[in-house]
Amino acid sequence: MRYVSTRGQAPVLDFEQAMLSGLARDGGLYLPETVPAISGLDEMDGLPYAEVAYRVIRPFTGDSFTEDELRGAIDRAYGRIEHAAKAPLRQLAPGHHLLELFHGPTLAFKDFAMQLIAQLFEIALKRSGQRITIVGATSGDTGSAAIEAFKGIDNVDVFIMFPHGRVSEVQRRQMTTPDASNVHALAVTGHFDDCQARLKDLFNDHQFRDQVGLAGVNSINWARVVAQIVYYFTAAASLGMRPTDFTVPTGNFGDIFAGSIARAMGAPIRRLIVATNQNDILHRALTTGEYRIGEVAPSISPSMDIQVSSNFERALYWAYGGDAAAIAQLMDEMKTGGFTISQGALQALREQYVSGRVSEEETIQMIRTIRAETGEVLCPHSAVGAAVARQHIQPGVPMVTLATAHPAKFPDAVEKAVGLRPPLPPHMADLFDLPERVSRVENDVDALKSLILERRTN
Numbered sequence: 001m002r003y004v005s006t007r008g009q010a011p012v013l014d015f016e017q018a019m020l021s022g023l024a025r026d027g028g029l030y031l032p033e034t035v036p037a038i039s040g041l042d043e044m045d046g047l048p049y050a051e052v053a054y055r056v057i058r059p060f061t062g063d064s065f066t067e068d069e070l071r072g073a074i075d076r077a078y079g080r081i082e083h084a085a086k087a088p089l090r091q092l093a094p095g096h097h098l099l100e101l102f103h104g105p106t107l108a109f110k111d112f113a114m115q116l117i118a119q120l121f122e123i124a125l126k127r128s129g130q131r132i133t134i135v136g137a138t139s140g141d142t143g144s145a146a147i148e149a150f151k152g153i154d155n156v157d158v159f160i161m162f163p164h165g166r167v168s169e170v171q172r173r174q175m176t177t178p179d180a181s182n183v184h185a186l187a188v189t190g191h192f193d194d195c196q197a198r199l200k201d202l203f204n205d206h207q208f209r210d211q212v213g214l215a216g217v218n219s220i221n222w223a224r225v226v227a228q229i230v231y232y233f234t235a236a237a238s239l240g241m242r243p244t245d246f247t248v249p250t251g252n253f254g255d256i257f258a259g260s261i262a263r264a265m266g267a268p269i270r271r272l273i274v275a276t277n278q279n280d281i282l283h284r285a286l287t288t289g290e291y292r293i294g295e296v297a298p299s300i301s302p303s304m305d306i307q308v309s310s311n312f313e314r315a316l317y318w319a320y321g322g323d324a325a326a327i328a329q330l331m332d333e334m335k336t337g338g339f340t341i342s343q344g345a346l347q348a349l350r351e352q353y354v355s356g357r358v359s360e361e362e363t364i365q366m367i368r369t370i371r372a373e374t375g376e377v378l379c380p381h382s383a384v385g386a387a388v389a390r391q392h393i394q395p396g397v398p399m400v401t402l403a404t405a406h407p408a409k410f411p412d413a414v415e416k417a418v419g420l421r422p423p424l425p426p427h428m429a430d431l432f433d434l435p436e437r438v439s440r441v442e443n444d445v446d447a448l449k450s451l452i453l454e455r456r457t458n
């Protein structure tokens with residue numbers, strides 16, 4: 001399997017190289033040249049999650065890992081997810097199901113990919129003896145998942161930038177309390193898009209990139225997306241492999257893009273519905289064809305407070321029929337505020353994705369409604385998903401809403417909605433007692449470079 005950049009000017013790589021590279025050297029994102037079809041769909045129901053993961057992921061990894069290495073990595077990764085089913089499906093109402101993706105160690109869907117790629121990185125780095133510096137940008141969940149997965153791993157330093165004052169207290173403490181010396185939490189002045197832009201600046205400085213062995217674990221990294229494909233198959237299998245709609249709370253577009261790969265591989269996915277909060281640039285872009293960056297408005301679903309949605313570039317690449325020059329041009333225009341999607345590409349995108357947005361009040365109302373109807377307490381991101389899903393449910397077609405985080409990560413929003421603060425699970429019971437370790441950094445690439453050079457242990 002070969003991987004090409006969305007901007008067409010970077011070397012073609014194999015899976016391991018693409019995983020260790022993160023962002024392509026031309027600033028683009030890696031994608032497989034072709035999407036493999038999967039067989040044996042009818043046998044998937046009842047298989048352990050790890051077995052489905054192996055069958056789905058294997059075609060993407062090519063010769064990069066042996067069968068034993070990949071199976072071992074999958075078993076260790078998903079051994080850390082508490083629930084027996086790993087990603088259980090719970091019925092909310094007739095025809096509406098919740099795919100619970102928050103049973104991992106940091107209580108968000110990010111654990112599914114991050115736990116696995118940490119295992120794969122470790123195998124690859126042990127083999128090569130290479131040392132790397134991971135830098136990540138987070139609106140709260142990617143950072144905590146990355147720190148949990150990579151803390152203490154030899155040959156790896158992890159620097160995570162989060163927007164100062166714009167993540168929940170639980171999310172912040174998940175990033176600032178681990179005491180592993182290879183982990184560095186950085187509170188950046190600005191919002192998530194600033195953190196992600198500085199991350200790309202670091203990757204695009206090739207001298208710095210090579211000096212520190214820069215690697216990325218955001219969903220710009222293709223390996224992240226691959227791991228997120230699996231649960232579309234397990235959910236569809238639980239529903240008897242009938243044509244099914246999926247609604248996905250969306251920010252950086254990685255999770256829903258994984259859904260489109262699942263569909264291209266053969267999963268019976270009918271509609272993929274992009275659910276946004278008030279930061280609704282993706283909904284506006286799909287509705288009007290204009291991708292115009294506005295101000296980020298802080299919301300009660302802060303992990304989705306994103307305007308520059310990195311994986312949308314992958315969706316655009318497909319929609320433009322693999323025209324890398326056109327994508328490079330659009331990404332240039334993005335730097336000055338946005339771009340217009342061509343009519344042909346817009347039509348192609350609309351064949352892939354439907355969209356909806358909900359307000360803050362509607363999100364709160366949805367947490368209340370679902371609690372009253374089912375007893376389940378949703379996190380605000382999952383509530384955005386459930387509210388948009390309800391706008392799109394059609395008779396006779398099962399709807400699956402991805403529940404992307406545990407409500408205990410966002411106690412203030414949940415309390416506002418239903419007057420209770422969901423307790424943290426036992427393994428996090430001491431989170432508020434531990435000392436925090438965090439560095440304040442300006443939104444400035446040179447300040448970041450100096451800090452990384454000074455702190456890295458490699």
Ligand SMILES: Cc1ncc(COP(=O)(O)O)c(C=O)c1O
Nearest residue numbers: 141250251252253254255303404
């Ligand atoms: C809890 C939660 N839900 C939804 C999302 C959106 O996912 P994506 O960025 O893959 O679109 C995020 C952030 O990525 C998140 O942390």
Ligand SMILES: N[C@@H](CCOP(=O)(O)O)C(=O)O
Nearest residue numbers: 138139140141142218219303
């Ligand atoms: N919501 C995310 C933003 C980064 O997403 P990623 O999937 O590209 O890593 C977060 O929690 O950090």
